[in-house]
Amino acid sequence: MTQKEIWYETLHTGFGQYFSVEKVLYREKTDHQDLVIFENPVLGRVMALDGVVQTTERDEFIYHEMLTHVPLLAHSAAKKVLIIGGGDGGMLREVSRHPGVEQITMVEIDGTVVDMCKAFLPNHSQGAFDDPRLNLVIDDGMRFVATTEERFDVIISDSTDPIGPGEVLFSENFYQACRRCLNEGGILVTQNGTPFMQLEEVRTTAARTDGLFADWHFYQAAVPTYIGGAMTFAWGSTREGLRRLPLETLRQRFRDSGIATRYYNADIHLGAFALPQYVLQAIGKQDND
Ligand code: SAM
Numbered sequence: 001m002t003q004k005e006i007w008y009e010t011l012h013t014g015f016g017q018y019f020s021v022e023k024v025l026y027r028e029k030t031d032h033q034d035l036v037i038f039e040n041p042v043l044g045r046v047m048a049l050d051g052v053v054q055t056t057e058r059d060e061f062i063y064h065e066m067l068t069h070v071p072l073l074a075h076s077a078a079k080k081v082l083i084i085g086g087g088d089g090g091m092l093r094e095v096s097r098h099p100g101v102e103q104i105t106m107v108e109i110d111g112t113v114v115d116m117c118k119a120f121l122p123n124h125s126q127g128a129f130d131d132p133r134l135n136l137v138i139d140d141g142m143r144f145v146a147t148t149e150e151r152f153d154v155i156i157s158d159s160t161d162p163i164g165p166g167e168v169l170f171s172e173n174f175y176q177a178c179r180r181c182l183n184e185g186g187i188l189v190t191q192n193g194t195p196f197m198q199l200e201e202v203r204t205t206a207a208r209t210d211g212l213f214a215d216w217h218f219y220q221a222a223v224p225t226y227i228g229g230a231m232t233f234a235w236g237s238t239r240e241g242l243r244r245l246p247l248e249t250l251r252q253r254f255r256d257s258g259i260a261t262r263y264y265n266a267d268i269h270l271g272a273f274a275l276p277q278y279v280l281q282a283i284g285k286q287d288n289d
Contacts, residue, residue: 007038009227010051011161012197017053017227019046025120030112032165037120043225045121047088049113050164057123059224060090063191065264066221066272067233068094071154071187072101073253073269074242078153079103082181084141084169085191086158087113089125095156096128097259104133105150109165111138142168145177153183157190162201170201172208179212179236188236192218195279197228206283209236215243218283219272221263232279233272243273 005021022039029035033049040046044057055063068091072078079102083091087108095104108114114136118129129136137144141159155178160166168174169190178188193201202218209216213236220230235243250266274288 007036007046007048009048009053011053012228015197015228017225019043026116028112028116030110032110033160035110035113035116037116045123046225047113047117047121049160052161052163053225054160055088055090055121055124056225057121060088060124061261062221062263063223063226063231064090064094065261066219066268067091067156067158067189067191068098069254069257069259069261069264070219070233070269070272071156071189071235072098073250073257073266074237074245075154075185075187076253077185080150080152080183081105082107082145082150082152082155084145084155084157084159085109085166086156088117088121089114089128091156091158092131092134093124093126093128096131096133098257102133103135104131105135105137105152107137107139107141107144109138109140114138140165140168142171142174142177145174145181148181150181151183151186152181153186155182155186155188157188159191161193161198170205175205175208175212175236179238182238184238185242186238187242188213188234190234192232192234194226194228194230195232195282196230199278199282202232202234202279203282205234209234210284212236214238215240217243217273217285217288218275218279220275221268221272235273245270
């Protein structure tokens, strides 16, 4: 019996997770990062970049539903959406389920990630790359938001961690450029790490978004393979109040959307913004207002 290959995540030192590898489907050092897609008996197909789990077939729905339906249902009339990163296509799939969205621009730095996820993670995009509303741009998201003349209603930063090509997507320049690219009433949400293990990430993002947006905060969801506790998402909106809509309003919007989900619902939407004390203290807030 051959010894099964084991893949170890190298995001944290001294603490981590491992996956048994049933089969390596693709592996390449692209121009930007070390890409591997493999099969695991528990989580299905797994994609990792530079030794960090990016997405798995089994738990991706939690992350993709929370980073799309929270801003889109809070906004309720978004027509133009920008996705930064998101090469696996899961975010694109969930955004494309909103019929009111007229244009989706996706700026992904690594074309190989898109090509290989289309080939080996088809359940992520489920054909969304063929959506006529999609404008796929292979470029650095920082360069795009710094130079585009376009404006967006919702911007979703679905990036890797702030190491390597993803680092610039956590910079002050990036948040300022995203703010510049938002229409009135626009919302920015970003992947912002697991604060139990990466508390500095929320602290830094808070300092960089405070004063930039009419309302800024974070919300959370536990994604099993983003280890170390709840994953945190940064929220920045150009209008007060979009984060604290009445529950009945959100329930009605969710019902009217006709979108069937496996994680998101209106109660989860509102509850996700209730941050624990240690995270509130890290971001310099007294409470969840
Ligand atoms: N769900 C994952 C997470 O929370 O870490 C993110 C998954 S998605 C695959 C991350 C994507 O960000 C990758 O495809 C990577 O190529 C892309 N990316 C990293 N840096 C980027 C940049 N500067 N501009 C655009 N895309 C970038």
